[in-house]
Amino acid sequence: MIGYYIHHHGTGHRVRASSICAALEAPVTALSSAPVDPGGPFVDRVRLARDDRGSSPENPTADGALHWVPAHDVGLRTRMSRIASWVDATRPSLMVVDVSVEVAAFVRLLGVPVVMIAMPGERTDPAHRLGYRLADHIVAAWPQAMYDPEWLREFAHKTTFVGGISRFDGRASAAGPASSRPRILVLSGTAVTVGDVRRCAHVHRDYRWQALGVPGAPWIEDPWPELCGADVVVSDAGQNSVAEIAAARRPAIVIAQPRPFGEQSATAHSLASGGLAVSIPQWPEVTRWPALLDRALALGGDSWVRWQTAGAATRAAAVIDSLAKRAESAP
Template sequence: MIGYYIHHRGHGHRTRASSICAHLRTPVTALSSAALGDAADDFDDVVRLPRDDLAVDTAHDPTAHEVLHWAPTHDDGLRERMHALGSWIAEARPSLLVVDVSVEVTLLARLYGIPVVVSAMPGERTDTAHTLAYSVADHLIASWSQEVYDPHWMRAYAGKTSYVGGISRFDGRPAPGPASSGKPRVLVMSGSGGSSITVDDLRRLSARFPEYIWDGVGVAGGSWLDDPWPALTAADVVIGHAGQNTVADIAAAARPAVVIAEARPFDEQHATAHALDRSGLAVGLDGWPDPDRWPELIERARGLDPIEWKRWRVDGAAARAAAVLDDLARSR
């Protein structure tokens, strides 16, 4: 039995977990405070955890004197959450626990004597909490291409890290590509983790640059689209943030792209955007540009060879991650 802890923010962590667990041979239980929806079908069991962030405005010493990320004192939600996790571990006795992501859950599982596999994250993860979690982990899974992005701080864990490539739920799905038309189609793509662009911004871009057909998926103020694949594959250029799932989905579709870093802890998206830009996979930016630059940026992206996205190693990435977990579970 494998336990799989899934962070509740956004859709990215649960989408990645669902993609990996669809390939697992070992039974797996998902543990999360998020509602997993249809993704729950990819797990053998689901344990819904109490939330530990409902008193965020009154939290006291949440970092435990700068050693952890979220462990506020005398917080009922945290106490109930950790009790639920500990009780499940004691009863289920899993072979290992996959953590995506939480330093505190990593430490809890290891203190119960359970081997831990941690989902590594891009950015500068050299703070005390990340160093502690990555050090105690039995294995790390990095969902990106080491050829394209090889952070210096990860080299300390080289002997226990698997770089499996970008994990996309669309891996293996046919990508027909854009139909011929007079105007290039530009798709602005966002996710549930937050974005700087809104529907009003999209309208202004459409009015200002009518030489392009502008469309949006997941932008603030618009409707959520459960299946963006048809819109993604129909685009001549995709403008998206540098989150791991968005990048992997663009790579799966092999579309020319402008990838823009949104503000995230530890400069996560900035690191990814820089790596993609340096490697020629996409036009990478540190933030949303001056609107006057859009024609130049779009044409730069159209000049890139989409075949370069193969280097992000999306093909078979989820299956490679699952194989690592199955091997580790058997060895335990």
């Protein structure tokens, strides 16, 4: 059995976990504070208590040694106790952690080998260094040729760069008929509202504008047809968003959102430097859109092949399965 800890923030960690675990040979139990849908690639689910519901967290970083361990927090105590009980009863061969330094350190102290999912950005603080040092292996879900951070090179001997992991990998294109008016798809995470998109549509009528997931716009579970049919995609620089655009091979404008440790800024910079997408720091003035869209269309979408989404989840699963088998065969 493999345990897979899934961070509760957003949906990206869950989507990535599902993609990887669908390709695993070993059975997997999901452990998370977020609800994990029934069915799918998990044989079991362990719902963990939240540890961020206290009104006044006391020394949550343990004087800078960790990221989030508020003293005397009932949720933290309950979630760690639940993890320990599961480990004791199940005796997993290893634990995949995406992402929590505290969970990685805790299960390693229980004697369980750990695979850490790396995140972009500046991860040089003591807590991240502890997590990566404790990890038996690190999986980086991006191509090394496009982004090779200096802080990760210390752990090169135990790091595998698998490429961008997309739930749409291998899915046939769903592009519709071509149109004389380029279609611009604005996705959630770009810190705009549907009103901002409507203003663009009013001023720039030579383009067709569509928003998905932004406040005031519809949300759909399967945006693949819309992605494939877009002439330009406007998105944040989150790992899942980028991987999905890469899988669809669409021209893109990425707007890095503020995230801890500069996660999205690092990704956006690597995309712009590599000529994969246009990167801008914020939603632009409405008059700037034609020039930005022309730049994105000129880049095209063919270069996205370098983000290596094809087979990325399978490559990650192969690493994890190999480590699990090694752990199971150990005396």
